[in-house]
Amino acid sequence: MPEIKSRPKWGKLDPAKQASAHLVCAERGAIDAVARAFAGRPEVIGKTILVHVAEGDAGAPASLAGVAYHPLPSRATALTAFRAHLGRAKMGTQLHLAGSEAFLNEASALAHGCGVVGDGLTTELCGDPARRVQCVHCKGMMDDVSASPVACRHCGVNLMVRDHYSRRLGAFMGVCVDAEAPGDLPAAASF
Amino acid sequence: MSLALDPGFFRQETFRDDFTFANSQEAIRRFPFPFDRDQYMYAVNIEQHMPGPEKHATHFPIDIDEHYVAEMADRERVLAEDPLRCQSLPHMITAEWDLLELLMTSMARDYPAWFALGREGDRWHWINRPMGIEEHFTFGDVATLPYGPMEYITRQCQGDFCLLDQRGDNLWLDSGIVTSQADWSLDFDLGMNFIEWHAPVPRAHDMGVFERALKFLLNLQLGRPIRRLNWTMTINPRLDTSPENYHRWGIDRTTVTPDNVGDKVHLRVELQALWRLPRSNAIVFSIRCYLIKMREVATVPKWARRLHRVLRDLPDDLADYKGLTNYRGMTVDWLSRHDDGAPTSPGFYPD
Ligand code: HEM
Numbered sequence: 001m002p003e004i005k006s007r008p009k010w011g012k013l014d015p016a017k018q019a020s021a022h023l024v025c026a027e028r029g030a031i032d033a034v035a036r037a038f039a040g041r042p043e044v045i046g047k048t049i050l051v052h053v054a055e056g057d058a059g060a061p062a063s064l065a066g067v068a069y070h071p072l073p074s075r076a077t078a079l080t081a082f083r084a085h086l087g088r089a090k091m092g093t094q095l096h097l098a099g100s101e102a103f104l105n106e107a108s109a110l111a112h113g114c115g116v117v118g119d120g121l122t123t124e125l126c127g128d129p130a131r132r133v134q135c136v137h138c139k140g141m142m143d144d145v146s147a148s149p150v151a152c153r154h155c156g157v158n159l160m161v162r163d164h165y166s167r168r169l170g171a172f173m174g175v176c177v178d179a180e181a182p183g184d185l186p187a188a189a190s191f
Numbered sequence: 192m193s194l195a196l197d198p199g200f201f202r203q204e205t206f207r208d209d210f211t212f213a214n215s216q217e218a219i220r221r222f223p224f225p226f227d228r229d230q231y232m233y234a235v236n237i238e239q240h241m242p243g244p245e246k247h248a249t250h251f252p253i254d255i256d257e258h259y260v261a262e263m264a265d266r267e268r269v270l271a272e273d274p275l276r277c278q279s280l281p282h283m284i285t286a287e288w289d290l291l292e293l294l295m296t297s298m299a300r301d302y303p304a305w306f307a308l309g310r311e312g313d314r315w316h317w318i319n320r321p322m323g324i325e326e327h328f329t330f331g332d333v334a335t336l337p338y339g340p341m342e343y344i345t346r347q348c349q350g351d352f353c354l355l356d357q358r359g360d361n362l363w364l365d366s367g368i369v370t371s372q373a374d375w376s377l378d379f380d381l382g383m384n385f386i387e388w389h390a391p392v393p394r395a396h397d398m399g400v401f402e403r404a405l406k407f408l409l410n411l412q413l414g415r416p417i418r419r420l421n422w423t424m425t426i427n428p429r430l431d432t433s434p435e436n437y438h439r440w441g442i443d444r445t446t447v448t449p450d451n452v453g454d455k456v457h458l459r460v461e462l463q464a465l466w467r468l469p470r471s472n473a474i475v476f477s478i479r480c481y482l483i484k485m486r487e488v489a490t491v492p493k494w495a496r497r498l499h500r501v502l503r504d505l506p507d508d509l510a511d512y513k514g515l516t517n518y519r520g521m522t523v524d525w526l527s528r529h530d531d532g533a534p535t536s537p538g539f540y541p542d
């Protein structure tokens with residue numbers, strides 16, 4: 001089955017040296033991907049802001065010394081901070097996102113909504129393939145859905161998670177799985 | 192001024208609950224039957240949107256028929272329950288005015304007994320007699336209309352509408368009103384490009400259909416609209432077969448029995464037309480939905496024979512995608528009684 005064409009292809013973090021500044025948001029262990037892409041590049045590190053979803057403040061890894069480091073305790077607070085930094089970023093700032101599928105879903109939609117497209121954004125998937133899913137019936141969002149089908153946490157409808165993906169919403173579509181045979185659910189399959 | 196007119200032409204009917212929708216003899220004759228041969232496969236089936244035969248659904252660029260008033264009432268209910276069915280990104284406002292102009296001028300020109308448009312510079316005067324609406328407004332000034340320009344006019348025009356912005360060699364679904372859709376979500380697809388919103392369709396990507404269609408559309412010229420037909424099937428004459436409400440209407444697909452096929456199962460045809468718009472350079476995509484019951488199809492022998500063969504031989508992946516799987520067999524059996532095996536003549540129209 002070829003990859004569905006509405007789904008973004010995540011790549012590798014790739015800071016461009018001609019960018020005027022870099023704004024990075026990384027989730028937990030995905031900081032290692034940031035270190036791989038940025039370490040040993042002082043000309044890039046010197047103009048980088050790094051927002052990190054992290055428990056406690058262990059500080060930035062030594063190889064990233066010199067970045068403006070902002071640890072935040074949850075995805076939601078980190079994305080709020082990320083958006084605030086984005087709001088005051090200068091022209092030519094490049095964005096970089098590293099984390100789980102659901103993190104990239106939400107964070108890239110935020111970047112997309114701020115008009116960041118194409119080479120202005122680099123991404124790297126690290127770890128958890130759980131998806132961000134929107135229930136098409138009640139429009140409620142669910143973070144970190146690890147298998148399909150899943151009961152909607154908002155309206156309770158049993159949802160099949162489709163591969164069809166909206167970059168604007170930053171979510172896969174969840175649609176009723178048992179409408180034509182109520183209660184008849186296929187075995188759950190993990191992503 | 193009196194807005195009264197012959198009330199008999201427009202049917203009083205419903206597309207939900209008691210489902211009283213039906214086609215008159217005339218509506219059956221003018222139905223845009225989508226098969227010009229006894230089999231079906233995806234193709235770049237695009238032709239110029241030229242006037243079709245007198246009275247046929249393709250005779251005028253914008254087709255208003257006996258279901259007009261009832262369809263507009265259904266749209267009003269859908270929008271009241273779910274305002275996300277009509278959305279427009281801010282940069283599409285010029286295209287919205289373009290659309291309003293296209294629809295008002297077409298409707299007033301082709302149906303002068305029902306619609307009238309007066310224009311003095313930017314001061315426009317619109318009359319819609321079947322719906323009893325009269326509006327004085329300033330073209331280009333949103334404050335002078337009760338809704339945005341797209342929503343205002345499409346609450347008065349049959350068919351769903353999408354406005355596509357053209358940039359970066361692609362088309363972007365940045366605006367639309369979609370209340371009578373064959374199971375796709377405007378809210379979900381808003382902001383996608385041509386390849387992305389078509390992502391769920393089987394086969395056609397690999398066949399190169401979308402690549403070629405997109406190339407064609409990017410070169411669409413002002414004043415040279417095009418059209419194509421698409422089709423699926425719907426149980427009960429329900430206009431609003433949205434994913435949003437699928438958990439409510441999906442069960443209908445299990446209610447077909449050999450005895451009720453003729454009344455329950457409907458062929459659903461979309462007459463889709465595309466125009467380049469003058470000010471915005473956007474494209475309007477209209478999706479005009481026509482429903483016909485199997486019992487009504489059977490009154491046209493050529494169509495019954497042909498639909499039987501098309502449905503019988505439709506590849507399973509297409510049938511699945513269109514949601515026919517639960518009732519295809521019964522429908523084919525029912526139609527087989529109207530297929531004597533005689534050859535069918537080429538082309539769409541009845542013999
Ligand atoms: C430019 C305006 C167009 C829009 C907004 C549009 C939109 C859509 C949407 C939303 C779907 C449903 C996809 C889903 O399952 O979620 C669809 C299906 C499809 N579209 Fe388009 N489309 C457009 C033009 C075209 C053109 C020019 C072609 C020509 C080949 C085409 C061919 C198809 C086909 C073959 C399907 C599958 C239909 C079925 O099997 O029922 N579309 N389209």
